[in-house]
Amino acid sequence: MKEKIYHDKYVQYYDYFQQGVRGDVGFYLSHFKNFRGSVLEIGAGTGRITTPLMKAGINVTALDSSADMLAILKKKAKPLGISPRMIHADMRTMRIAQKFDAVIVTFRAFQHLYTARDQLAALHSIRKHLKPRGVLIFDVYAPSIKYMAEGTWKWFGADKKILPGTKRKVVVDLRNRYDFGNQIMYQEYRFTYPNGKRDILPLRMRFFFRFEVGHLLHRTGFSIIKLLGDFKGHPYKHGSPEMIWICRPSITMPKMSGLI
Ligand SMILES: C[S@@+](CC[C@H](N)C(=O)[O-])C[C@H]1O[C@@H](n2cnc3c(N)ncnc32)[C@H](O)[C@@H]1O
Incomplete structure (x- = not known):
């Protein structure tokens, strides 16, 4: 089922009622400061995070399953003097002829994967698009x-x-x-x-619980480097508002057929 809010005429409202999670733009800007590699942003939407990253000189490819959201990004990019590479695809099935130095799944886009099968498929596919020493960062809200x-x-x-x-x-x-x-x-x-x-x-x-995400990551061949509880960089703990997962591919890459 398509989430209506990311399609058709409704996308024009997105930037006016969604401000993201406090500090997320600043977090990504400082994480990728002086980063020379390629970044795949999944769920880039209208480019709330893509545009400041690109303006800071970071090489971002913006991927989203909504062509309407990407169309807004395209419109916004021109006056900013940036021209993001955009890919209209689903993170579960994407096939891009490139491996990236970093993959980020921004503003809880991972929470639009409703079943374990979809979550495993997406992580498996992200793993395939990451270089061996690449990094995956994504956030989901911590259930309160x-x-x-x-x-x-x-x-x-x-x-x-x-x-x-x-x-x-x-x-x-x-x-x-x-x-x-x-x-x-x-x-x-x-x-x-x-x-x-x-x-x-x-x-x-x-919504996800902490150890559930940990298991999904281990099953799809990721090692967890850090789990933060907010975009200020504090470690995750009881009462943290967010879970920000920072991971790297582990040595073995499991086969998707063995996951479900
Ligand atoms: C909450 S919005 C985040 C947009 C943007 N990153 C931001 O920070 O404002 C989630 C985005 O994820 C996209 N999305 C949802 N499911 C997806 C999927 N399976 N593959 C790729 N993108 C997806 C939606 O179309 C939407 O643009």
């Missing part, structure tokens, strides 16, 4: 029991956004509920337009 308990399917967070270049005020609010059996967060974003019309956009995210 307190926040989840508030997932009562009630609308909250009404946020008024004025779209640049227009006088259109769009009110965006959202609601959450959690399916613990399948570790899925269901979210709906509601857009209310000045004429009172509404659009409701469902979005699902898989």
Whole structure:
């Protein structure tokens, strides 16, 4: 199932209601400072992270499964004087005739892989596109029991956004509920337009627990270098808001057929 929010007319709103995780742009900029290698950014979307990295001279290839999100990136890149290489592909099945020095899966794009089969397929495919001494970095949110308990399917967070270049005020609010059996967060974003019309956009995210991700990584041939709990660089611990995984390929590359 396609997540509607990343397609069609809705992509024009993405940059105005998604700010990412605090500090993520700065983290990637400092991690790749003076990095001369190639970086594959998976789930690059409209280029919230791609564009500052490229402006800093980092060689980024932007991959996304939504052509509509990439179209916004293309539009934004021109006035910035950058021309990112863009690949419209799915991280589970991508085939690129290049191996990269780094792969980053930004702003929780990994959480759009809902089953173990999809997660293993994506990690396996990332592993195939990484050089032997390459690095994989990705983030997923750390589940907060307190926040989840508030997932009562009630609308909250009404946020008024004025779209640049227009006088259109769009009110965006959202609601959450959690399916613990399948570790899925269901979210709906509601857009209310000045004429009172509404659009409701469902979005699902898989939530992960720490050791589950560790097992997925080991099974697909990655060694964990660091697990951070926020983009300031603190180690992951109880109460950390995020899990930022920094890994390298281990010596053996398991066969996908043996994984499921
Ligand atoms: C939360 S957005 C992140 C966009 C951008 N990285 C940012 O920081 O704003 C997640 C992105 O992942 C993309 N995505 C979801 N599933 C994907 C998949 N299987 N393969 C590649 N991209 C995927 C979506 O189309 C969307 O653009």
